[in-house]
Amino acid sequence: MFESLSERLESAFKQIKGEGRITELNIAATVKDIRRALVDADVNYKIAKEFTDKIKDEALGQKVITAVSPGQLMVKIVKDELVELMGGTESSFETKGTPAVVLIAGLQGSGKTTFSGKLANYLNTRKNLKPLLVAADIYRPAAIDQLKVLGEQIGVEVYSEPENKNAVDIANKAVAYAKANNKNIVIIDTAGRLAVDEVMMTEVANVKNAVNPTEILFVVDSMTGQDAVNTAKAFNDRLNFTGVVLTKLDGDTRGGAALSIKYTVNKPIKFVSSGEKMDTLDVFYPERMAQRILGMGDITTLVEKAQAQFDAEEAKKLEKKIRKNQFDFEDFKQQLEQIKKMGNIKDLLGMIPGVGKAIKDIDISDDSFKGIEAIINSMTPFERANPDVIDQKRRTRIAKGSGKDIAEVNAFMKQFEQMKQMMKMMNKMPMGRMPGLGKR
Ligand SMILES: Nc1nc2c(ncn2[C@@H]2O[C@H](COP(=O)(O)OP(=O)(O)O)[C@@H](O)[C@H]2O)c(=O)[nH]1
Ligand SMILES: [Mg+2]
DSSP: OOHHHHHHHHHHHHHHHTOSSOOHHHHHHHHHHHHHHHHHTTOOHHHHHHHHHHHHHHHHHSOOOTTSOHHHHHHHHHHHHHHHHTTSSOOOOOOOSTTEEEEEEOOTTSSHHHHHHHHHHHHHHTSOOOEEEEEEOOSOHHHHHHHHHHHHHHTOOEEOOTTOOOHHHHHHHHHHHHHHTTOOEEEEEEOOOSSOOHHHHHHHHHHHHHHOOSEEEEEEEGGGHHHHHHHHHHHHHHHOOSEEEEEOTTSSOOSHHHHHHHHHHOOOEEEEEOSSSTTOEEEOOHHHHHHHHTTOOOHHHHHHHHHHTOOHHHHHHHHHHHHTTOOOHHHHHHHHHHHHHTOOHHHHHHTSTTHHHHTTTSOOOGGGGHHHHHHHHTSOHHHHHOGGGOOHHHHHHHHHHHTOOHHHHHHHHHHHHHHHHHHHHHHHSGGGOOTTTTOO
């Protein structure tokens, strides 16, 4: 995410890092590079200019503190301004109401339906709410099915009326249905068009007037850069939405949308979403995003993701097994599952400071674990629970079953043994515990 912008900013800082102090002259070059980096990331020129003018003023106004080098100072100033540009602090998401109503709007293909599913899942699993998803995209029968499939996947009820071609009517009935059935939050997934279009706008505006939403979220594909900003403006003029959702941050997005939207419509980005898995929705934190853009990593989000997947009971059991040296392949497989549930592997690694850049060009797909999983799957349950019984004869069979070389199986068995030893050691050291594992 935003790799090219990160790189360009880093190289802009390089110049000033070698300088003894900030002067009008050496700051000018750095600021110019920063501005170019932003414009190339598809940030509107006017915004980029205003941004860098501020940076310049800030930098020149700073007293020279000997403890901080000009390079460090610049990074700090830019970070603070990036945070400000993206909205300062995180904003709240209102879920109160009987029921609360969330209206989802945006262009076709921006990710509304996918996001609706993710939001419902998030509210259901993390906020303990009972959501109702509403299929108000009345033009394509496939749209209703798509939402139904998602609803089933996450265990959230979907309200739809395939024969009804009146979105306002569907929305009204859905809210009444929610009231009658103890659902406390209604998420209305609306129809979009390929471009801003009067009929679509009128329809969404009518739905808005009918159901009086608690939140109106404008969903936008972050890959569309400047266009995203123009679309946001059009939707905001019409709907006066309460927040923005940036989708497809897992793609090759340059950052323009994330950096320009708040400035343009003065509405906060509330959620970001990357990937099509239902559990990859993230609350948007300007501070963390700025840190990621500047290559400072995002350990906080990483830890939170780990904790969300983390089950205290399970961890206790696991720790006991590790202590008794009983950690087996079944446990290992479960651990892999948990990691995968945290989201895209490359994204996760990218949150570790310094790692994002190092792995930029390496192809790390979620399939990276497939080989290992194939080997474990070819073991019998008895073998999984008793790694010690896996002799050469069994290894040969496992290799065959998983389509791997015997050498690969041997190597994996060896790694597993080493890992087990390491886990045992780490478990003895209070400081070495994994996030969460230490809390008891
Ligand atoms: N890579 C990626 N794809 C997404 C994301 N959100 C949605 N998509 C895909 O983008 C396409 C359009 O999404 P959809 O939710 O149907 O958009 P809608 O027309 O606004 O309802 C689908 O193929 C989704 O699977 C995301 O965050 N990342
Ligand atoms: Mg849709």
